[in-house]
Amino acid sequence: DAGITQSPRHKVTETGTPVTLRCHQTENHRYMYWYRQDPGHGLRLIHYSYGVKDTDKGEVSDGYSVSRSKTEDFLLTLESATSSQTSVYFCAISPGLAGVEWQFFGPGTRLTVL
Amino acid sequence: TQLLEQSPQFLSIQEGENLTVYCNSSSVFSSLQWYRQEPGEGPVLLVTVVTGGEVKKLKRLTFQFGDARKDSSLHITAAQPGDTGLYLCAGGEYGNKLVFGAGTILRVKS
Numbered sequence: 001d002a003g004i005t006q007s008p009r010h011k012v013t014e015t016g017t018p019v020t021l022r023c024h025q026t027e028n029h030r031y032m033y034w035y036r037q038d039p040g041h042g043l044r045l046i047h048y049s050y051g052v053k054d055t056d057k058g059e060v061s062d063g064y065s066v067s068r069s070k071t072e073d074f075l076l077t078l079e080s081a082t083s084s085q086t087s088v089y090f091c092a093i094s095p096g097l098a099g100v101e102w103q104f105f106g107p108g109t110r111l112t113v114l
Numbered sequence: 115t116q117l118l119e120q121s122p123q124f125l126s127i128q129e130g131e132n133l134t135v136y137c138n139s140s141s142v143f144s145s146l147q148w149y150r151q152e153p154g155e156g157p158v159l160l161v162t163v164v165t166g167g168e169v170k171k172l173k174r175l176t177f178q179f180g181d182a183r184k185d186s187s188l189h190i191t192a193a194q195p196g197d198t199g200l201y202l203c204a205g206g207e208y209g210n211k212l213v214f215g216a217g218t219i220l221r222v223k224s
Contacts, residue, residue, distance in 0.1 A: 031210050042120075042202060042214040043157070050210070058211075090156050094210060101145050101206040105156030 003027050006091050006106040014114050019078040021109050023091030025071075030096040032074040033103065034058075034066060036087040043090065049074055050096065081113045117141070118205050120215035128223055130192050135218045137203035138185045145206035146179050146186040150199050151217075157202055160188075193222045 003026030013019050023032060031050055035043040035058075045058030047066040055066050063085060065077045078085055088110050092103040118139045127133055137146065145164045149157035161170050163179035163186060170177045174197075176189040190197055198221050204212040 033211075035214075040123075040216055042216040043204075044214070045211060048211065056209075092156075096210050101210060101212065102147055102159045102162050103212060105149075105158070107156050108154070 004091065004093055004104055004106040006089075006109050008109060009107065010110045012112045012114065013081050015082060016080050019081050019111065019113075021076045021089055021091075021111070023074045023076070023106060025074075025093045027093060027095075027104070028071060029093040029104075030071075031094040031103075032068065033092040033094070034064070034074065034076045035090045035092065036060065036085075037090060037108075038087050046076065046089075081111075083113050085111065086113045087111060118203055118213055118215035120201075120203055120218050122218060123216065124219045124221075126221045126223065127193055129194060131222075133190050133193055133220070135188045135201055135203075135220075136185070137187070137215050139205060140184065141205070142183050143205035143207070144183075146183070147204045147206070147212070148177055148186070148188055149202040149204060151202060152199050157200075190220075193220075195222045195224045198222050 005024050007022045033048040034046040044060045049055045049068040067075045088108050090108045091106040094103045121136050147162045148160045151157040161177045166181045166183045168179045174191045178187050201218045203215045
């Protein structure tokens with residue numbers, strides 16, 4: 001399996017507090033992604049990165065920011081958590097080679113905002 | 115963002131039955147992928163199809179990419195309880211991104 005971990009795996013926080021989720025990979029893949037998964041919506045892309053310090057917005061980026069200072073780490077930050085951000089968050093990685101679009105997913109982080 | 119519609123949303127069948135899950139779009143995708151996800155875990159890639167009309171078989175699972183590269187199907191023969199899970203299709207977009215369907219929850223009863 002691809003070497004990808006997420007931390008924490010579970011977190012409960014209160015509305016208005018900042019939260020940072022971490023994704024760590026050992027595969028040296030170029031691309032990293034953050035998704036959220038909610039019932040009936042499948043996986044929706046929040047932000048993604050195509051290299052160190054190179055990031056772009058996804059479909060549901062409002063209220064989220066990201067940073068990638070090293071190839072292996074991709075951080076997702078909720079500056080001021082809201083109840084609508086209660087979800088399961090998945091990180092994914094991809095080599096980004098021509099014709100290779102599949103992604104490997106981490107185990108997920110379950111975030112509850114009270 | 116392109117959209118992918120999956121059907122059915124939920125499927126409950128008996129062990130040994132056959133089933134087909136569909137993934138449709140009005141947009142053309144560079145590739146179409148199928149993932150399977152179990153509770154508490156991340157999605158795991160089952161297959162990638164790239165060429166229009168392509169058919170791939172993985173044991174009892176058969177995947178097909180439509181001729182126009184807008185749709186795909188997943189057929190499972192003689193389903194087993196171990197096939198239970200959430201099946202997700204995903205289309206490849208420009209910029210090495212994927213757009214996912216909402217998923218099909220499959221439950222196979224023994």
